[in-house]
Amino acid sequence: MGVTNEDPTTQTPTAEAAVAEPTGRRPWHDSRIRRALLAVVVVVPLAFAAVYMWAMWDPTETLEDMPVALVNNDIAVGSGADRLAAGDEVKQTLLDSGALKFDAVDTETAVDGLASGDYYFVVSIPTNFSATLSGLGDTTKAPALISITYNDNNTLLASSIGDSVMSAIRAEVVKGTAGSSVKTVLQGLDELSGGLKDAATGSGQLHDGTSELSAGAGELAKGLRDELVPGTAEAADGGGQLAAGAGELAAGLTELRSGTDELGAGATELADGIDSIVGGVDAKGIADQLKALKKALPNDPSIRGIVDELTGVVDGLGQLTSGSREIANQLTNPKADYRSGVEQLVAGSAELSSGANELSAGLGELHQGATDAANGAQQLADGAGQVDDGAGELHQGLSDGARQAPDLGDDVQQQSLADLLATPVDTKATNLAAAQFNGPGGAPLLLIMLTAIVPLIVFMCCRPLRASVTAARTIGIRAWLRRVAFVCGVSLAAMAACTVGVWSFLSPSPDPANLAQTLLMVAAATLMHTAVIGVMFAIGGYVVGSVTALAGIMLQMFSFGGVWMIETVPGALKWLHPLMPMTYVRDGFIASFNGSSGFWAALVIVVGITAVCTAAHLLLVRGRTPAADALPA
Incomplete structure (x- = not known):
């Protein structure tokens, strides 16, 4: 290593020191020519290689070895022949494309791999991918998105190259999804056309039914107005008369019970009087004496007749006593046949009067209800006429729409048309740490x-x-x-x-x-x-x-x-x-x-x-x- 200021110990050797320098074989790195030659040998090829790489090298030729995480979170929709698993189709399309080294992993592995630099970016298919494609032409208002996540912290050019590659292979993705997704729209249009035709047929039947309903409602209103209402009016009048008669009957029977009470009291007094009179006579003794007298008298029919009459009088006194008591009992005892019958008549007449009153009131309400029903039936008839007019207009409109609805043909024709429609899939790129700009x-x-x-x-x-x-x-x-x-x-x-x-x-x-x-x-x-x-x-x-x-x-x-x-x-x-x-x-x-x-x-x-x-x-x-x-x- 070096410093900017020279130390005395670092001065260039003097001539004397140079003379004293050993004359043995010098190492290769002590020769300026050798060092310069080494620098040329090292630098020139590297410089040439660098220029070549920057100017001529195309990294897209070896992108198939570039590891990229592929996450498929899509949830298939439908079942049977209508099942749509667009995420699986896109996943298989990317894996088969060979454009990049796609690795199908879960979300957690992809996130960890992007953070550690094991993956250069992540391609994610969302959970609603198939649902979005299946709703094209109906609920879906935007294309299904495939998310791409970059991180320039790892490698500077991965995002720009990855974006170019994904733009190129997006056509393959669209090719793998457009047919099935757009065919769903065409099938929906075809079903709409068939539905319009069925609706037109149904509206014709509806029009026929509403016509019959209108006619029936008119007849119902006429019958209620001309027949039921007058009949219920007469029934209400008769019910009133019946209630009045039942009231009079109940009052008469009540008076009968009062008279029976008075008659019973008199009969009881009469029975008591007879008992007091007859009770002092020994009827049995007199009867025995008369029987003995009859035997003692000569066999004279006239005399015997008198005795028999006296015997009958004595017997009649006993019958008079029991008969008067029975009459008093029938008139006063509630359990006796006559008295209980009177009580039942009185109670029944009261119930009859109450029922007759309720019947009269019910018949009055029935008459009012019949009147209201007649008015409602007339309104129903008027409304049914309006419905019939509307059903006629609906039938005409649906018939016109059914004639104008397109006929998309069979499955082959629908698939051919689907392949020509616009792309239903797009990509959305996100860079966790963009290096550009x-x-x-x-x-x-x-x-x-x-x-x-x-x-x-x-x-x-x-x-x-x-x-x-x-x-x-x-x-x-x-x-x-x-x-x-x-x-x-x-x-x-x-x-x-x-x-x-x-x-x-x-x-x-x-x-x-x-x-x-x-x-x-x-x-x-x-x-x-x-x-x-x-x-x-x-x-x-x-x-x-x-x-x-x-x-x-x-x-x-x-x-x-x-x-x-x-x-x-x-x-x-x-x-x-x-x-x-x-x-x-x-x-x-x-x-x-x-x-x-x-x-x-x-x-x-x-x-x-x-x-x-x-x-x-x-x-x-x-x-x-x-x-x-x-x-x-």
Whole structure:
């Protein structure tokens, strides 16, 4: 490594020292001609390759190796012959196209893969894709969208190349969906045509039915008005008369019960009087005496007749007593046949009167209802006439529409017409961190380039500390550490200013998922490139070291995967990809900007490269006299 101010120990060897220099075989890197030849051998092919790649190389020839996540969240609609699974059709179309290396995964895997850089972008088919296509011409007002998500934090040109490729293969997607989706519309139109014809036929039948309804409603209104209403009026009058007669009957029976009560009271008094009269006579004794007298008297018919009559009178007194008591019982006892019959007649007449009144009221309501029904039937007849007129107009209109409806033919004709209709599918691109137009997605690439260019500029401003065997003096550890610390400090300070400039230049400003990791990787990458360039300067000196470092940076720009997708570059650069220090700096920035895993693994590798190159630089200059090439005037 080098510093801007020369130390006394770093002065160019004197002539005496040069004379004392050993005359043995010198190493290859101590010859200016050999170093220049090496620089030409390294730089010219790399420059030619760079020009060729920039001017002639077409990455689209190898895009089939470019990994892209394909997510199909579509839910099929319909069933049987009407089932539409447009998402599956698009998915299979993309997989069969071979335009990109599509990997069918779920949403979570796709998101994680885009964040970690495993996928360059994500193609997502939404859940309503089939539903949108099935509703074309009906509920759908916009084309079905396929979402494409980019992230320029991973690779600068992935979004622009991916957009071009997706535009090209969108025609294949449309070809795979247009037939089935637009055919749905045509089938709907065909069904509409058939429906109009059926509706026209049905409207004719409706017109016939409404005509019959209108005629029937007129007859109903006439019958209610001319027959039912007068009949219910007569029934209401008869019901009133019946109610009046039933009331009179109930009143008469009530009077009968009152008279029966009075007659029963008199009969009871009569029975009691007879009992009091007859009760004092020994009817049985008199009957026995008369029987004995009859036997004692001569057999004279006239005398015996008198005795028989007296015997009959005595027997009649007993019958008079029981008969008067029975009459009183029938007139007063509610359980007796006569009295219970009177009570039943009175109760029945009351119920008859109440029922007759209710019947009269009901017949009055019936008459009123019949009158209302007659009026309603007339209104129904008028409305039915209007419906019949409307049905006639509907039939005429549907018949005209059915004659004008298109006949789309059979399935083959519908499919042919469907293939000619407009595209029902479109794409919608989203970039999580766009790099175009000074977007924040360019931050990782700018930082990677600056961490390499800034140390190179610092070295080019200093005298190199180069390995040499032309002097016997050694450089101390402290002097070496001072020079290393100086170059590293200047590089870190300059890189800090450049980082602030990147944040100010890009709009909107970058927003990494982990700012601390991003800044840590900036510092580690700056120190790593400082160590790598220091080794080149230690071996080749100012000129060869500068050219070699610049050539190395240029080579890494094509092979580390930050500009071109590594799968699309020539095979030799693919082989160099894991050997390039920038590869691991890019991995660290992808992890810190996107919030994915892998940052610490990348940091360990960067620190390891720094340690190895620092140790190599120390071994190259340790025990050698630092000879400085003169800076250009």
